[in-house]
Amino acid sequence: MTTLPSCDNLPTHTLTVDQAQTRILEAIQPLIHTETIPLKQGLGRVLAAAIIAPFNVPPHRNSAMDGYALNSQALPTGLQQFRVIGRSLAGHPFQGTVQAGECVRIMTGAVVPQGADTVLMQEEVQRSADHITYQGEIKANKNIRHPGEDLAQGAEVLSEGRVLNAADLGLIASLGIAQLTVWRRPKVAIISTGDELVPVGQPLGEGQIHDSNRYTLLGLLQRLAVEVIDLGIVPDDPIQLEQAFQRATEQADVLITTGGVSVGDADYVTQLLERLGQVNFWKIAMKPGKPLTFGQLGQCAFFGLPGNPVSTMVTFLIFVRPALMRLAHYPDAMPITYKAKTLTTLKKAPGRQDYQRGICHQDEHGQWWVKSTGFQDSHVLRSMSVANCLMVLAREWGDIEQGTEIPIMPFAPLF
Numbered sequence: 578m579t580t581l582p583s584c585d586n587l588p589t590h591t592l593t594v595d596q597a598q599t600r601i602l603e604a605i606q607p608l609i610h611t612e613t614i615p616l617k618q619g620l621g622r623v624l625a626a627a628i629i630a631p632f633n634v635p636p637h638r639n640s641a642m643d644g645y646a647l648n649s650q651a652l653p654t655g656l657q658q659f660r661v662i663g664r665s666l667a668g669h670p671f672q673g674t675v676q677a678g679e680c681v682r683i684m685t686g687a688v689v690p691q692g693a694d695t696v697l698m699q700e701e702v703q704r705s706a707d708h709i710t711y712q713g714e715i716k717a718n719k720n721i722r723h724p725g726e727d728l729a730q731g732a733e734v735l736s737e738g739r740v741l742n743a744a745d746l747g748l749i750a751s752l753g754i755a756q757l758t759v760w761r762r763p764k765v766a767i768i769s770t771g772d773e774l775v776p777v778g779q780p781l782g783e784g785q786i787h788d789s790n791r792y793t794l795l796g797l798l799q800r801l802a803v804e805v806i807d808l809g810i811v812p813d814d815p816i817q818l819e820q821a822f823q824r825a826t827e828q829a830d831v832l833i834t835t836g837g838v839s840v841g842d843a844d845y846v847t848q849l850l851e852r853l854g855q856v857n858f859w860k861i862a863m864k865p866g867k868p869l870t871f872g873q874l875g876q877c878a879f880f881g882l883p884g885n886p887v888s889t890m891v892t893f894l895i896f897v898r899p900a901l902m903r904l905a906h907y908p909d910a911m912p913i914t915y916k917a918k919t920l921t922t923l924k925k926a927p928g929r930q931d932y933q934r935g936i937c938h939q940d941e942h943g944q945w946w947v948k949s950t951g952f953q954d955s956h957v958l959r960s961m962s963v964a965n966c967l968m969v970l971a972r973e974w975g976d977i978e979q980g981t982e983i984p985i986m987p988f989a990p991l992f
């Protein structure tokens with residue numbers, strides 16, 4: 578691998594990816610509002626209050642097996658006989674007390690009757706009409722689940738900040754809790770900017786293209802605990818842009834625009850933000866996605882992403898997603914990277930951190946390998962569709978030789 582140290586001197590107004598991420602996360606504070614939702618809607622939501630067990634789970638002593646409940650006290654070893662005096666089924670407990678020489682037929686999950694302290698598995702006994710016989714030593718506490726064994730009354734079952742998964746939903750249901758107090762989801766408005774953009778379902782005129790960024794963003798956002806406000810396409814017109822920005826700030830916590838943040842003649846987004854809000858920075862030493870505007874517009878955090886479809890996706894994953902996760906009280910906001918060896922040589926110029934599209938796989942020895950998807954231009958959205966990871970190539974690196982170990986960022990948890 579060739580490495581040039583000279584690129585440590587960044588041009589003025591240019592930030593490294595790390596610096597930009599840090600500044601964004603410093604400027605973003607988790608939302609302070611909570612809401613109450615039905616348990617059924619809890620998947621992926623973040624608890625704003627701990628879940629405390631209101632009672633023991635399981636609430637009663639119950640059998641872990643189908644078998645016979647009896648009292649093990651003072652029984653001799655060897656062949657023994659017990660009279661079957663009744664049944665205890667799940668949901669239908671036996672009402673009496675088991676005396677010496679007696680037993681109760683019991684099913685999994687059923688209450689262990691009074692007087693019994695152990696359960697013999699049905700496979701271990703011989704049943705005849707109203708008796709069972711058993712050969713061997715009978716020990717107390719076999720095949721019995723005790724109250725509070727899963728969760729003890731008063732215990733903190735899930736703490737504040739927990740991102741609820743399927744197991745958690747079941748756990749909460751086992752406590753009989755129907756409503757959850759969770760952090761409100763960030764409201765995220767999205768706008769595509771560009772005179773050339775046409776919505777899907779309408780024919781293209783000369784020089785026009787379909788707006789694809791809104792669909793990638795919708796997909797990316799739907800994987801997060803956020804509420805999306807789709808404000809559609811806005812042309813490169815300062816007045817219409819200002820009106821759209823106004824609509825966004827009235828309802829959203831975050832506004833994401835794509836396009837119009839370069840220094841082209843029709844790039845009004847940054848200019849407008851300078852006038853209406855506060856611009857934090859707009860050049861990052863990364864590829865793709867060099868121009869990026871981050872700022873504040875009223876109560877809205879503002880992200881102006883570059884319009885090239887790959888740049889939009891990469892800058893969203895690297896900067897916007899961690900910020901949204903922080904707003905939403907998610908822990909560990911940064912995308913996870915793993916190490917993989919390259920199967921191909923990778924072309925790269927020192928100076929910017931590259932996020933090249935790769936296809937990775939794990940071999941039978943557990944080693945991860947990655948190869949390039951080929952052509953890496955930032956307008957080639959197909960490269961993101963073909964890829965299953967980004968290869969994260971450090972700013973100072975030059976060309977990367979085959980077999981080098983590099984960080985990769987798998988798409989699977991991201992979108």
Ligand code: AMP
Pocket residue numbers: 769770771773774786787788789790791835836837838839841882883884885886956
């Ligand atoms: P811009 O950032 O506005 O200079 O746009 C850079 C490139 O991305 C241009 O080729 C645009 O046509 C293209 N582009 C901008 N917005 C979109 C969009 N929403 N969908 C697809 N391509 C876009």
Ligand code: MG
Pocket residue numbers: 770771772836837843884
């Ligand atoms: Mg444009």
